Amino acid sequence: MSPSAVASLRLELSLVQPVLRTAAARMWHSDPGLPDRYRRYLRAMHQVIRASVPLMERAAARCGALPRDPVARPLAGYLRAHAEEERGHDDWLLADAAAAGTAPDELTGPVPPPHVAALVGAQYYWLEHCHPVALLGYIAVLEGNAPxxxxxxxxxxxxxxxxxxxxxxxxxxxxxxxxxxxxxxxMERLPLDTAQRSLVAVSALHTVASLAELFDRITAVPTEWESPHE
Incomplete structure (x- = not known):
């Protein structure tokens, strides 16, 4: 992806990121409910982050099935290296939860709700049925909105x-x-075609919308968060 295409992706994200920042600000608002919201945040983010390494490993494997695609080899190398950088981060969240007074099985036991599956699961669909480069849009949003x-x-x-x-x-x-x-x-050095650039952008925009929804649900009253009918 050329530098101008990187700039184009950043511009597209800049138009929607205020929605995500507003949702995050509501979640971190200082009030008596903040400790419980933080515990819900730990649970939700564990459900998201435990998928990060498997997603990158699967996307790298899919690249191996595309030997003639000039994007596949450098993309696979990046994904394998980044998977190693991210490995074990879900365990960090379990340690944080324990320090916050939450038992590990409260993070690992519940079935992830549909909005978590929608955030992460779209990436599985796109990498399997379109192109594994889709995962770069997801990564761009998650790492471009660090605490x-x-x-x-x-x-x-x-x-x-x-x-x-x-x-x-x-x-x-x-x-x-x-x-x-x-x-x-x-992204500056990947020779992405028009369809691949569009896929990265669609993935990124979906991630912004889904992550904002996740933060809003964390902010919601616990009975909504816990509902089995979400």
């Missing part, structure tokens, strides 16, 4: 939970900016 520096400390102060409960928030604030730069460099 703000200082958020972990503020949340610890305002929730009264121990700072150890916010390690994933703190670490992703430090790591994801560099990961976004790596992704931009990859």
């Amino acid at each position: 703000a520096p200082g958020l972990a400390g503020r949340l610890a102060r305002e929730t009264g939970l121990p700072l150890a409960a916010f390690e994933t928030v703190r670490l992703h604030a430090d790591l994801d900016d560099g990961h976004s730069s790596d992704l931009d460099r990859l």
Whole structure:
């Protein structure tokens, strides 16, 4: 993807990201419900992040079935390397939950609700039935909207939970900016055709909308979050 195409993707995202930022601001609003919202956030993000490495590994494997596609080989190399960087991050969330007083099986036991499946599952569809490059749109959004520096400390102060409960928030604030730069460099050198560029953009826009919905549901009252009829 040429630098101008990277800029085009960033421009498209800039038009919709205020929706995501507003949803995040509501979720992190300081009020008496913040500790419980944070625990719901940990559960939801564990359901999302535990899929990250399997998604990248499957997308890299799909690249292997496209030997004549000039995008496939560099894309597979990036995905395999990034999967190793992301490996174990779901365990960070389990440790945070334990520090926040939540048992691990409260994160691993429940069936993920449809809105989580919609966020993650669309990527499986696109990488299997369109092209694995779709996953770059998903990664661009997740890593382009890292927690703000200082958020972990503020949340610890305002929730009264121990700072150890916010390690994933703190670490992703430090790591994801560099990961976004790596992704931009990859996209600049990938020879994406028009359809592939469109697929990356569609994936990214879907991810913004689905992630904003996820944050809004975390912010909602617990009875809505827990409903089996979501």
